Amino acid sequence: MTGAALTAVRDPRTALPPNSKRAEYRALARRKLALLAGLAVLLVASFLVDLMTGPARYAVSEVVRALAAPDSVPAALRVVIWEIRLPVALMAIAVGAALAVAGAQMQTILNNPLASPFTLGISAAASFGAALALVLGVAIVPAALDYMVPLNAFLAAASAALLIHTLSQRRGVSTETVVLLGIALVFTFNALLSLLQFVASEQALGAVVFWTMGSLTKTTWPKLAVTAAVLAVCLPLFMCRAWALTALRLGEDKAASFGIDVRRLRLETMLLVSLLAAVPVSFVGTIGFIGLVGPHIARMLIGEDQRFFLPASALAGAALLSASSVVSKSLIPGLTFPISIVTALIGVPFFFSLILSTTRRWRSW
Amino acid sequence: MVTSMPKPAPTSRPTLELSGVGVHYGRGAQAVPALSGITTPAFRGGEVVAVIGPNGAGKSTLFRRIAGLLGGPGAVRVNGSEERPARRPCYLPQDTAVAAVLTVYESVLLARKQERRGAWAVEDADLAIVDAALDDLGIEDLAFRNLAELSGGQRQLVSIAQMLVREPQILLLDEPTSALDLHRQIEVLTLVRRLAQERNICVLLAVHDLNQALRVADRVLVIAGGRLVAVGAPEAVITPALLEDVYGVRARVESGGADGIPYVIVEGSARGAGAPVPAGVPFLRAAE
Numbered sequence: 001m002t003g004a005a006l007t008a009v010r011d012p013r014t015a016l017p018p019n020s021k022r023a024e025y026r027a028l029a030r031r032k033l034a035l036l037a038g039l040a041v042l043l044v045a046s047f048l049v050d051l052m053t054g055p056a057r058y059a060v061s062e063v064v065r066a067l068a069a070p071d072s073v074p075a076a077l078r079v080v081i082w083e084i085r086l087p088v089a090l091m092a093i094a095v096g097a098a099l100a101v102a103g104a105q106m107q108t109i110l111n112n113p114l115a116s117p118f119t120l121g122i123s124a125a126a127s128f129g130a131a132l133a134l135v136l137g138v139a140i141v142p143a144a145l146d147y148m149v150p151l152n153a154f155l156a157a158a159s160a161a162l163l164i165h166t167l168s169q170r171r172g173v174s175t176e177t178v179v180l181l182g183i184a185l186v187f188t189f190n191a192l193l194s195l196l197q198f199v200a201s202e203q204a205l206g207a208v209v210f211w212t213m214g215s216l217t218k219t220t221w222p223k224l225a226v227t228a229a230v231l232a233v234c235l236p237l238f239m240c241r242a243w244a245l246t247a248l249r250l251g252e253d254k255a256a257s258f259g260i261d262v263r264r265l266r267l268e269t270m271l272l273v274s275l276l277a278a279v280p281v282s283f284v285g286t287i288g289f290i291g292l293v294g295p296h297i298a299r300m301l302i303g304e305d306q307r308f309f310l311p312a313s314a315l316a317g318a319a320l321l322s323a324s325s326v327v328s329k330s331l332i333p334g335l336t337f338p339i340s341i342v343t344a345l346i347g348v349p350f351f352f353s354l355i356l357s358t359t360r361r362w363r364s365w
Numbered sequence: 366m367v368t369s370m371p372k373p374a375p376t377s378r379p380t381l382e383l384s385g386v387g388v389h390y391g392r393g394a395q396a397v398p399a400l401s402g403i404t405t406p407a408f409r410g411g412e413v414v415a416v417i418g419p420n421g422a423g424k425s426t427l428f429r430r431i432a433g434l435l436g437g438p439g440a441v442r443v444n445g446s447e448e449r450p451a452r453r454p455c456y457l458p459q460d461t462a463v464a465a466v467l468t469v470y471e472s473v474l475l476a477r478k479q480e481r482r483g484a485w486a487v488e489d490a491d492l493a494i495v496d497a498a499l500d501d502l503g504i505e506d507l508a509f510r511n512l513a514e515l516s517g518g519q520r521q522l523v524s525i526a527q528m529l530v531r532e533p534q535i536l537l538l539d540e541p542t543s544a545l546d547l548h549r550q551i552e553v554l555t556l557v558r559r560l561a562q563e564r565n566i567c568v569l570l571a572v573h574d575l576n577q578a579l580r581v582a583d584r585v586l587v588i589a590g591g592r593l594v595a596v597g598a599p600e601a602v603i604t605p606a607l608l609e610d611v612y613g614v615r616a617r618v619e620s621g622g623a624d625g626i627p628y629v630i631v632e633g634s635a636r637g638a639g640a641p642v643p644a645g646v647p648f649l650r651a652a653e
Contacts, residue, residue, distance in 0.1 A: 021499060021508045022492040025470050028509070029487070111464075243479045249465035250472060250512075253458035254524070256434050258479045304466045305475070307485050 032308045035301050039315035043093065046322040050089040051081060053329045091219040092325040092339075093318040094227040095280040099287065100294025100317020101235065101310065102276035107295055108245055108306075109266045109273075110168070110175045116291035117277035120164055120178075121185025122157045123288065126281040127212045128189045128196070129156025134207045135200040149211070150223070153282035160185055161274030165267070213338030214285035216325060223283045230279045234272045235314065241265065242306040249304055287340045289347045290317050296351070320347060379444055379534035381431070381454070381567050382407040386439035387591075388423075388430050399426045400591040403439070408584070410534065410565035413558055415572055415582035415599070419612055423591040424571040425459065428537040431569070432456035443535060455533035459540055460521050463512045469523050470508040473498060476527035498526040501556065517544030525553065529560070536561075536568045542577070550574075554581045575603055575629045587611060600627055609635045 051063045058066075058077065066073045066081040099117060106115035117123050129152040132138045139148045140155045164185070168178040193212070197205055238245065244265055247255045256262050277291065294317030295309075302312045324342040331337055387401040400423045408414050416424050429435045432454050440447045443454065467475070473495045474487065499505045502522045507515065515523065521544050528536060538557065542550040554570075558581050561568045569586075572578050578585055578599060585602045587594040589611045595602045600620075608616040608629070615632045 021470060021496050021505055022489070024509060025474070025487075025492060025495075028468070028470075239485075242485065243475060246465075246467070246475055247479050249467070250463055250475075251458070251461045253461065254527075257432060257456040257458055258476060259453055260479070299466050303468070303471070305471050 029308075032302050032305075036308060036311055036315065039301075039312060039319060043315055043319040043322060046319055046326060047089055047093060050092065050322055050326050050329075051085050053326050054080070054085060055334055056080060087219045087221055087224050088216045089322065089325065091216050091224050091227065091284065092321045094224060094231055095216070095284055095287065096290055096294065096318040096321025097314040098227060098231050098234075098276045098280045098317075099291040099321075100298070100313045101231075101238065102273045103291030103317075104295035104298065104310065104313040105238065105245070105269050105273050105276075106291075108248055108304075109269050110178055111249070112175050112179050113296070114179055114292075115182070116295075117157075117273075117281065118286070118288040118291055119186070120160075120182030121189055122160050122164075122274070122277045123281050123286040124186045124189035124193070125160035126153040126157035126278060127208075127286050128193050129153040130211050130282070130285070131193055131196045131200075131208045132156075134211065135196045135204045150282035154278045156189075157278030157281055158274050160189070161270065161277060165270040165274075168270075169263070169267075210338070211285045214287040214340035215336075215338050216284055217336055219284070227280055227283060230275055231314075234276050235310070237272060238269075238310055239307070241269075242310065245269070246304060246306045246309075285338075285340070287321070287343055289340075289343045290321055293347050293351050294320060378410040378565060379567050380407045380409050380442075381535050381569075382442040382445075383431070384440045384442065386427070386430055386437065386441060388426050388435050388437040398591060399423055400430065400437070400588075403427065403588070403593045405586060405593070405596055407442075408567050408569070410567045411562050412583045413561050413568045413570060413581055415570050415578035415585045416588065417572060417575060417578050417585060418588040418594070422588045424588065425539050426591075427588065428456055428539050428569065428571065431535075432537055452532075452534055454535035454537055455528045455531050456537040457524055457528050457539055457541060460517060460524065460544055463520070465512055467512050468509045469504065469512060469515070469526075470495060470499070472512055472523065473526045473530055477530040480531040494530050494532075495526075498529040501529065501560075502526050502553075518546065518549060521545060522549075522553070525557075532564075533566055536566050538568065538570045540571050540573065542572070550577065551580075557581065575608075579603060579628060580626050603627075603629065 048060055048063055051067075052058050052060065058081075062073065062077060063081060066077050067086075070078050070082060103116040106117070106120065107113055129140065130149050132140070133149045133152040138152075140152050164178060164182055167173060167181055168175070193208075197208055200208060244255070244258075244260045247258050247260055248262065248265065252262050255265075281287070295313045297316040297320075298309055298312035301316075302308045321339070321343065324339050324346060327346055328337040328339050328342040331342075383403050383405045386403040388399045389396040390399050391397050416427065418424055426435065430437055431441050433441075434456065465472070474491060477491050477494060478487070496505075499508055502525060504519065504522045504526065507519060507523070512520070512523070521541055525538070525541055528538070541557070542553055545553060554577060557568055557570065560566060570578075570582065582599050584597060585599045586596045587602060587607065594611055595607060600618075603618060605616055605618060608614055608618075608631075613635050615635045617630045617632060618627055619630060620627050
């Protein structure tokens, strides 16, 4: 079809002059949607490869058939996919998305590119809470043995997040100070963790070390359900505030002048972020980097209009962790590496190349 | 140009009236009044009111109080009512650097959508208003530049565009021209003046340059040390005596340049030779 023909079928009421800024904006929005779709495709691909990879390798067709019609495939394949690999593969996606969204919103409300669950001490607090249970058998609140470690980790992480928030609400505390406080928390909890490791039995020490490395392999359907539920609650709440959160990045004064209750928005966001950061960490251990890099990738690709930025962060984080899960299983056949080692090792070079190759346009931090 | 923007539905002339307005920082016995007892006649739509006073006089505090960002004693009456108006006064804070990865167009659209508590969907009507605002300010070329790349002056123009798309009834501009060159200052102030009249907006404008105040304002409100010093017609308020009181400068006010507008010539400090020049007098010219 020629260009003239295209113009001819256009509805004259919506037709725009070709050089109008309006048309250019619509094109920009379409480009962002296309990028989101691209990220989603990457994620699905990584998810399928994740299901294919393991001690037994399956073809895409087998995996898809096992997912679509479980009764039509051999029992062995069905069990491996549904009971073993699917919860882990989905957990990688849920945890990656949760950590990246948590990081994105921490960076937004603290107006600092260094903010993430890892750098603000929330992950370190979770490790300490988990170690309390693993080494001393201390439960912060009584719980079934199975859930003692995650519950401890969650309570410690949530307290750290709330402490950060409470301090940040004090008059005269700048967002830079908050980040410094977070770094102080990292050191504090790391020292406390070392102390516990020092007194731990050899067996407990092994458990603590393994936990702090982060691993998806102990995923169960209930743990996955809790993580997914947290994500399902928090993401829509953030999306409802998309314009307000974007406005926050224009500066506190200007956001307030737009009629936004900045204090309240910060408080609500911080509470949701605590949940988003603490729940996954309590189930899978500390996984660094995703919460920092996921949002940065999203920002570089798509900018900070939160209507696009939030889903992009979630997709980028999910795809990163899913890809890390594949790599953690493929490095040495039969052996699954702790995933946080992989996230850093494949994430860092990728991140560097992205930072160095993008134009100044998307690098304003 | 301006006519390309859809006119707001004709409403009754907005008014803004302050009675005994104050702001206290701190609490209890240590409360420090930053502003007290500001009472003004009613300002009306179509009117530009210049707010002048030395640095730290409380100009920004007054604006934040009127915009509802600060609480305090006294009453801010918009359209005769003390209740929070449906369309709150639009306050343009002083310019600050922005690191957000957003294009100019997106940031102006954002202001529009946030004002309307808008859904995600962007209507063509919203975009038409954004287009018109960028066009009015002559920054349509910047539309798809990133905010972080802009110069201070360009940022100020973008900020003004963000205010315009909110279709304000009452507009509080805090030093909107501080980063603009002389030509752009005049351009922007002339535009503000014209928009006030065409769209029936009541504009309060904090400026340092007294000649700008004389040129653009229908009335001048002078504050110093958090108190109201004077309010009235520019020629009546800006007098040598007032300038000496408020700024501590010796100055002449010449009645009428080429275009008949009076202008101020600052001749020096009134606090003795060698005394530091008080901050806040931009066009200081030594007497020869």
